[in-house]
Amino acid sequence: MNVEIRELTEKSARLVISGVTPPLVNAIRRTLLSDVPxxxxxxxxxxxxxxxxxxxxxxxxxxxxxxxxxxxxxxxxxxxxxxxxxxxxxxxxxxxxxxxxxxxxxxxxxxxxxxxxxxxxxxxxxxxxxxxxxxxxxxxxxxxxxxxxxxxxxxxxxxxxxxxQVCSAVGYKYYPRVTVDADKCTLCGDCVSLCPPKILEVKGKSLKVTEPEACTLCNSCVEVCPKDAIKVEGDDSRFILKFETDGSLSAAEAFRKALEILEESYEDFRTSLADIES
Ligand SMILES: [Zn+2]
CATH class of the missing domain: 2.170.120.12 (DNA-directed RNA polymerase, insert domain)
Structure with a gap:
């Protein structure tokens, strides 16, 4: 698991977590909400x-x-x-x-x-x-x-x-991958005006994705494109996790504690399994 910090303030964090599965990132979300004391x-x-x-x-x-x-x-x-x-x-x-x-x-x-x-x-x-x-x-x-x-x-x-409950507004999304097929794209600009986070731009003779991480995976651009030139996918091994704390703990402390708690729970589970087997 690799964690990159995109934004970190005293009370909020936006992190990119890679090399994990959806169940694991969901376990982190649930731990942040329910188990951090x-x-x-x-x-x-x-x-x-x-x-x-x-x-x-x-x-x-x-x-x-x-x-x-x-x-x-x-x-x-x-x-x-x-x-x-x-x-x-x-x-x-x-x-x-x-x-x-x-x-x-x-x-x-x-x-x-x-x-x-x-x-x-x-x-x-x-x-x-x-x-x-x-x-x-x-x-x-x-x-x-x-x-x-x-x-x-x-x-x-x-x-x-x-x-x-230390954390609120805890959510994650699959890391967006927006690809444009330059051969098919006619630069009509329909997707540019329709994209809710406004991350598409016609620059010179190509369609550029200005901020891929801001993509909400809504697929509006894919649906409006008459030439099937855009593909939007979510990477299921990389996630953008966002959360806030109420200030009782800092965002960094809450995240660290959540990982520590998860590690302990997995260790307990491993020990219990080993006891059953023996
Ligand atoms: Zn006491």
């Missing part, structure tokens, strides 16, 4: 009763949204994840009770009138674990309303709940 808020504790501020003003522990909705919204906030540092809670030495090796505790203390944002979550202890996307609105508090919350984040995967 990340931290997300799972437990939320709401302070009940009145809340006093430093000046002695009294607020009601209330918000226009139900606590369940607020907890759900908190769960969807991307939490910065260091996979080297955190263990799944059920596999931690604390026995699942929660400790700095498997959980991050955030506190939120806001008094209305105001809008509560994701950035109002403050990590208890290590400040480097602060939420990076700090302008996600959670709820608007009215006058005399306040929220005092403790939220606990833990590792999980998209298989359990979508809030632990």
């Amino acid at each position: 990340k931290m997300a808020i799972e437990d939320v504790e709401f302070h009940m009763g009145s809340i006093m501020d430093e000046e002695g003003n009294e607020y009601e522990s209330a918000a226009p949204l139900f606590d369940e909705i607020i907890a759900h919204r908190l769960g969807l906030i991307p939490i910065p994840t260091d996979l080297e540092r955190f263990l799944p809670r059920d596999k931690c030495t604390c026995g699942g009770e929660g400790c700095p090796n498997c959980t991050i505790i955030y506190s939120l203390n806001k008094r209305g009138p105001c809008t509560v944002y994701s950035g109002d979550l403050e990590p208890v202890g290590d400040k480097t674990l602060a939420v990076k996307d700090d302008l996600i609105p959670i709820v608007k508090l009215n006058k005399d309303q306040a929220l005092l919350i403790y939220a606990i984040a833990e590792l999980g995967t998209g298989r359990r709940h979508a809030k632990w």
Whole structure:
């Protein structure tokens, strides 16, 4: 398997993967969606009763949204994840009770009138674990309303709940191969105007494919060509894979982790097979 990077930003990637089969590239897609772990808020504790501020003003522990909705919204906030540092809670030495090796505790203390944002979550202890996307609105508090919350984040995967899904918009296509038969092509230009990604161009006395990788394999050019001069094929051993992350992991980290997980799964499968045979 060979991977060429076409585009790589903190939160997105476009890669050309060659020397693989369609089932393998699909396994990478599914692993990116369901098996790459990340931290997300799972437990939320709401302070009940009145809340006093430093000046002695009294607020009601209330918000226009139900606590369940607020907890759900908190769960969807991307939490910065260091996979080297955190263990799944059920596999931690604390026995699942929660400790700095498997959980991050955030506190939120806001008094209305105001809008509560994701950035109002403050990590208890290590400040480097602060939420990076700090302008996600959670709820608007009215006058005399306040929220005092403790939220606990833990590792999980998209298989359990979508809030632990690191990657979104994961898709791949067969690597396009567009060939033009210069003997048959009359340079009529019908295909040029019809091509949705506009990658065909009549240049001098020939029809050129300007950006073959942008081809969507829609075959519009093949269908409109009166002379059968264009052929569009997808290479089933080479693929263009695109995906985005929510920011909890970088695109490079998510891809690396997905390959690591796949490798482990194949190894497990091999061992299980060997056990059956012996
Ligand atoms: Zn623990």
